[in-house]
Amino acid sequence: MxxxxxxxxxxxxxxxxxxxxxxxxxxxxxxxxxxxxxxxxxxxxxxxxxxxxxxxxxxxxxxxxxxxxxxxxxxxxxxxxxxxxxxxxxxxxxxxxxxxxxxxxxxxxxxxxxxxxxxxxxxxxxxxxxxxxxxxxxxxxxxxxxxxxxxxxxxxAGVRHYYGKQPLESMDDLNGLTMRTQTSGVVANYWKETGAVPTSVAWGELYQALQQDVVDSAENAYPYFVQQNHHTTDNGKYITETGHDYxxxxxxxxxxxxxxxxxxxxxxxxxxxxxxxxxxxxxLYKQEDEYKQQAIDDGAEVNEIDRQPFIDLAKPFQDQAAEDMGVEDLLEKIRDNQ
CATH class of the missing domain: 3.40.190.170 (Bacterial extracellular solute-binding protein, family 7)
Incomplete structure (x- = not known):
């Protein structure tokens, strides 16, 4: 730094x-x-x-x-x-x-x-x-x-996870679920490929959208969606740690x-x-753990999932997006940093 x-x-x-x-x-x-x-x-x-x-x-x-x-x-x-x-x-x-x-x-x-x-x-x-x-x-x-x-x-802004009206046990559970996320670009295309339906909702309106069944699910990091009490709604109480975005x-x-x-x-x-x-x-690093525990204490259910199918699906998206943006060399440097 x-x-x-x-x-x-x-x-x-x-x-x-x-x-x-x-x-x-x-x-x-x-x-x-x-x-x-x-x-x-x-x-x-x-x-x-x-x-x-x-x-x-x-x-x-x-x-x-x-x-x-x-x-x-x-x-x-x-x-x-x-x-x-x-x-x-x-x-x-x-x-x-x-x-x-x-x-x-x-x-x-x-x-x-x-x-x-x-x-x-x-x-x-x-x-x-x-x-x-x-x-x-x-x-x-x-x-x-x-x-x-x-x-x-x-x-x-933390590690983003799925949260919705039902837990995810496999990628198939996303089929047909509306998800508040980006509605265009590589992020949207990725979630479409999983079977989810990307849906646009302003951040300030998301609590109400989850509460009123406007969307089935969303994705964000613990310090942000727990602060907004999204986990207390029927459509936000099941958190699956997909860890799809640092x-x-x-x-x-x-x-x-x-x-x-x-x-x-x-x-x-x-x-x-x-x-x-x-x-x-x-x-941020401190609040990740604190707000996860708060969500659990408030009654939210947290589960883990095998991320490998999600990772395998993401790789060709990364390759194509990097080629489209002309940053293949940067993508390779990022992968080499692992």
């Missing part, structure tokens, strides 16, 4: 060298700035909030208050598409988004990180995003967005705005981003 942040810092310093007005004379102590940092989760008790609060703490402390950070938990957008738009238009300075929403900006390569069963463990995921593959993806995003988006850290989330800044900060401000913000990555991951 330090290597990744150091490279980002070098990129930032290189840009500064060619920009007027951002030399050594300026500093965070001389020019005050206000940073709007936002995520889409409405509950403040989640890893996203922990990460952004750490970002705020470090940025404000290291700048002696010259950098003010205002953290928004779903208050300026509960949909990631809203946050991406606000980052582009100046309504936010730091946002957290998933690969799926980044593809809506035309950067298809980021969908690599959303492929089912791409990662086998958190160690595998960390080695990937904190290493060469993460660096290459950051470069792709920055270049293809014309510097509108710059990654300053990789966060996780999720990746991008902590983004607007590169063009970032380049206007002084060298000292940039360094402070990158340090804050690095510390936020540590804080968010630590909170």
């Amino acid at each position: 330090k290597k990744f942040t150091f490279i980002l810092l070098l990129v930032a310093m290189t840009v500064i060298a060619g920009c007027g007005g951002n030399g050594d004379e300026g500093g965070a102590g001389e020019d005050s700035i206000k940073i709007i940092a936002a995520h889409n989760q409405t509950s403040p008790e989640n890893p996203y909030q922990d990460g952004l609060l750490k970002f705020k703490e470090v940025a404000e402390e290291e700048s002696d208050g010259a950098i003010e950070v205002e953290v928004h938990a779903g208050t300026i957008g509960t949909e990631e598409s809203e946050l991406v738009e606000k980052l582009q238009t100046g309504g936010a300075d730091v946002v957290l988004v998933s690969p799926g929403f980044m593809t809506q900006t035309g950067i298809d390569e980021v969908n690599l990180f959303a492929l089912p069963y791409l990662f086998t463990s958190y160690d595998h995921w960390e080695q990937t995003v904190d290493g060469e593959v993460g660096e290459e993806m950051a470069t792709i995003i920055n270049e293809e967005s014309n510097n509108d988006f710059r990654i300053v850290g990789y966060w996780s 999720t990746t989330r991008f902590l983004l800044v607007n590169g063009n705005e970032f380049d206007n900060y002084t060298e000292e401000q940039q360094e402070i913000l990158l340090n804050a981003a690095e510390e936020s990555v540590k804080a968010e991951r630590e909170a």
